[in-house]
Amino acid sequence: MKLTHFLPLALALPAAAIAGPEAVLLTYDQFEAAVPHVDLESCPSELAHPATFCRATLNHDEIHVFAFSEDGESPMTGFASYSADTLGTLLK
DSSP states (O other), rough: OGGGGTTHHHHHHHHHHOOOOOOOOBBBBHHOOOOOOOOSSSSSSSTTOOTTTEEEEEEETEEEEEEESSSOBBEEEEEEEGGGGGHHHHOO
């Protein structure tokens, strides 16, 4: 058997290794169980959409806001980070 018969397979293997796994949606159930957070009464304007709710985490001098859909398994639909210096603006 000639080595050239294996060449297409050998060339395809690195591409398969580089492709990696598909992205998996983060659901609210997973987030709630794994991430300490606070519930927000409303989402910041750039994350506010119909049928969306938001949760926030604090890390050093940043506030991270996660947006989730109210539909289905409540997948994460958005994310934004803010400086803690803007906390007063966010709470208005």
